[in-house]
Amino acid sequence: MPLQKVHFAEDVPEVLRASLQTIRRELEVPAEFPPEVTAAALAAVENARLPELDRTDIEFVTIDPPDSMDLDQALHIERAGDGYTVHYAIADVAAFVQPGDPIDVEARKRGETLYAPDKRTPLHPPELSEGAASLLPDVVRPALLWTITVDASGEGTDVVCERALVKSRAKLNYAGVQKDLDAGTASESLQLLREVGKLREQRELERGGVNLPIPDQEVVTHDGQWTLEFRAPLPVEGWNAQISLLTGMAAAHLMMYGEIGILRTLPESHDDLRRKLENTAKALGIEWPVGTSYAEFIHGLDPKVPAHAAMLAACTVLFRGAGYTAFSGGVPERPEHAAMKSEYAHVTAPLRRLVDRWTGEICVALCADAPVPDWVRESMDEIPKIMDECDRKAHAYERAIVSMVEAGLVHDQVGSTFDGVVVDVDERDPTRGVVTLSTLAIEGKVKSTTALPLGQPVRVKLVEADLTKRTIAFELAE
Known part of the structure; x- marks a missing residue:
């Protein structure tokens, strides 16, 4: 389920800091990393397992929020006839973390990175997640290199995933890239990101898939009064997300073909959920024409319009019930992610999500026609349980923060x-x-x-x- 992120335009008000600490205590959100985990991370930096393949010739860039340092993904796109070649480098966490070591043990407890207005609780120690494993600019890094062939319609037709050394040329942010694209000064690779992103969005609409452009919520304080504003995602954020989705679908197809993997799955939503969302749309003054599908309705929303932004936030319930399905020696009976209208796997955020280390290892092995590592096979059934529990905590954390902010917005209006x-x-x-x-x-x-x-x-x-x-x-x- 996509997460709503709450930001504060200024420092988090003191009245909320204690409440945020209370939420963390209630949900047992971990604080600092234990000394042995930090020591293991420092040792891992010095003993990384580097691949032989050198693809530092590819001019990768990363695109993230300005303050991000845990850079999972680097991108380069080029033309190939009437289609495209997408190069997508994903941080290789397994180059630093060994099964059963202190970093791995702690990561299995945490499951994923958690976000709050006042701090981020990372999955891995910053020595790795913001340092040696992060795809920072102008340094050579080990990565899982995805090479995906995309045809003129935006459909992926071939994929290879292999270990390689890569080097990002620049740490870009969404606002800067959007500005360059709008001005016509962006690199050819970024112009192709827009081209491929739009094609993928059209294919998503055609298959009835839903990819929510979740607006960030920003709290603005003035003279002690709070107001809640929504920051609409920039178009480039959607195009960038489409490359991640393309890779996740390619990974799912690899695993289905190889009859081993961990998919992200979601059952079809029920009528009661649609009824609730239709009523929410009515509350917000948004028309939902009879016979219009979820996908058509959501694609028609403009996140720059406050009521539409609120509706998009409400639509995150469409992803409620998503989970992970591990399989080996066959394929699942219900492998599809109902919102995507496709098979799908999480593979593009291993610095921030535990399962991506497993799925990445499976895809590398399948592409090399090599056995999947024993440690992956032996723990595959455990990972969905860990991730499901961590997802519950992440959503409880998000909901508690949003509820706290909403209560703060109206706390002085009781009786109104x-x-x-x-x-x-x-x-x-x-x-x-x-x-x-x-x-x-x-x-x-x-x-x-x-x-x-x-x-x-x-x-x-x-x-x-x-x-x-x-x-x-x-x-x-x-």
Whole structure:
């Protein structure tokens, strides 16, 4: 499930710092790395297992937020006849981490990098994730090099994954790349990123796939008052994401063909979920025409429009229920990721997500027609369980932070009334449900003395907004 990230335009207000610490204690979010893990990381830097293949001739660049140092992916695209060759270098964590060593043991406990407005809790020690394993510019790094052939329609037709030495030429950020593309001064590779990205977006729409351009939430404080604003993703962020999705689909096809792997899977959503989202759209004043699919509706949203940005955030529930499916000696009965409308695997973020180290190793072995390493085979069934538990923690962490911020936005308005729409009703108690406010796009529990009118506009009174408990509650206004 995609995550909503909350940022503060200025420093995190002091009133929230204690609450963030409380959230971390409640969810047992780890603090610093144990000394033995840091020591192992320092030793690994000096003893990295480097590949023989040298592809430092490829002029890779990375594109990330300006303050990112854990750079998983580097990109280069070139024309190949009427199609394209996509080179995608992914940080090779296995060059530094050995099965069972202190770094590996700690990573299995953490599962993935966690994000909060005041700090980032990394999967790997910074000596690796922001240093020797990161694809920083002007230094040679070990990587898993994906070479993907893409035809003129944007469809991937061939793929090879192999270990290689690479060197990024520049650490770019999204705003800078978008500015260069708009001005016509971007490199040919970046212009082709736009070209291939648009083709992939069209193919996604044609197959009915959903890739949510989740807007970041930014809290702005002024004279002690908070407002919540949405930062719409730039077009280049979507095009860059399409290259990651292309690689994840190529990896899934490799693993399906080789009958061994770990897929990211998602069952089809149910009617109740669509009904709730349609009611949310009504609350936000967005038309959802009858017969329009999820994909068509979402592709028609503009994340620069605040109501649409809020709707996109609400649509993250479409990914609820996603998990990991490990298989060997056959293929899964239900291998598809319903939102992608395709088989799909996580392989492009090994510095920030544990499972990508396993899937990367499987794909390298399959492409070399070599046996999958024993340590991968022996622990494959364990990884989905670890990742599912870590996903639950990550989403609980995200939800707690968002709830804390929303409670803070309205904590001084208890007793006030708001317009909204009832988006969900408890099947066991129709006097209780969920309301989405039409102006603030905040969701909260609501109760009434009579059955709640599902999908209907209502007037509600705010009866609770507790920063400490991170709860918001309304009652139907008379």
